Amino acid sequence: MTKTLLANIDNIPPLPESVQEVERVYNNSDSTLDDMQKAIEKDPILTANILRLVNSPAYGLKHQITDLKQAVSLLGKDTIRTFALGSVSNDFEINLSPYGMTKEQFATACDKQLSLVVNWLRRTEGQNLSLLAPAAFLVDLGRVIISKTLLEDDKADIIEKALLAGEDISNAEKTACGAQTTDVTATLFHRWNLDPEIVHIIRYSDDPEGATPDEQRMAAELKAVRETVMPNGEITDESIATAKDTIEEFGLDMASYEKALEKVMDA
Template sequence: MRKFIFEEIENLPPMPETAIKIKELYNKDELSFKEMIEVIEEDPLLVADILKIANSPYYGFVHEVKDIEKAVVLLGMDMVTGFALYCTLNRDFDVDFSAYAITSDDFLKKSVIQSKIAYIWTHKESVLPTAAFLSEIGKVLIAKCAKKRGKNIYEYMVEKNIECDDAEEEICSITTPEVTAAIFERWNFSSKLVKIIRYSKNPEDAPNEYQKDAASLKVIRAVVDLKGEIEPDAKEKALPILERFSLDVDSFAKALNCNICSEGSIDSL
């Protein structure tokens, strides 16, 4: 089934024009605040989608975020870039997450919560919030693969009492990080973003300069379940990885304990 997945990646449609412009800006050595705002504001639907995410209950801003400039100030360029890429690419994907027993809203909530943890943990001057937000996109193609095989990934996870990545590996011979990385590599995203996502399954295999970020992403993905809820045993799951890669346990605990699971929902984008 790996062959099926990689054929699907090769046959992906070209990126939307707005996404291409955002990617080109993101791949520069320094993101331009002014240029990014101008590109996003060219697409009114994108502006509405980003503001919807920024004003979701999961970020808990006291006042409504009414414009993109304010969103960038509050969330940082990297995170808003992640939102923008997700929203533009989401329009072109044929999305069916029934193999994971989740909805598109659940998927978006997981992405948002992961990016929020990364944002609090590492602060906004980091690629990690973007990687955490975009890292699950590979599930779109793995779900398609599982459906083709007549398999349900969630049911397999429950039956075998295994993690999602392991169920994906057994059913489709590939995992979400590998597929997501291959998609962004196909579209010529920055090598750093691609490698952090690719090695988040096995950070010990990453080049030294990406190892800690890959391990951080592994932790974040492990503690947020498919529906975007914090796992009950999140701290127990995280601690061995945090200690192995000498990551900051206290700051991670602070990020995890923040009020990021407020009641509410995000309407479908």
């Protein structure tokens, strides 16, 4: 990593106290849904952000949810905790102009990745969502830090040229600042003392074969989710085909993926 990139990572503040409190409640095996609700309610902005996400069409809830207690009860601690972690992106100055993306497109991509992984795996691999949901929602946060670095180092054209040429963006990121998006996000999560398994899944999502056998499947699932949803939030026939190749390669659940994809596309 370049000096500028390392400095930008070092300058990211710790998780907000309200999010740290949610993490403490989540990691306490004796905590209840009421404890989670009380931890969130201390922060009105966090509460509003969670209710906005809960009411996204992608989650298929039949009625508008205006009560946090109902939201926690319906979606459970795993998803609500992920929403809380995701709120940290609101504190970032997001300028993705080197990637030709807007802040709104970035947010759309994050929302779709989370929705896809939750709808794909909550019935068959629900025990893994505590790791995969926050990974899917925040895996591209590193791109925001890389973009800031490229603008400061006057290297934005490296990404722009790679995009125009249809080249691999990860390689362009490495050329420009010595690291790719997943490396930066994993490093940031490590600094925030999040679960090491989340860090590993993110780090190996570009190359699941390098992960341990226990983590390889989840890294492959995250890879397929990222391949489905393009960085600007679009889902195309080509991106779906690429994801399905990964699903077949690693023996993942294709039928559940297709059902989840349909729900995300219809949202």
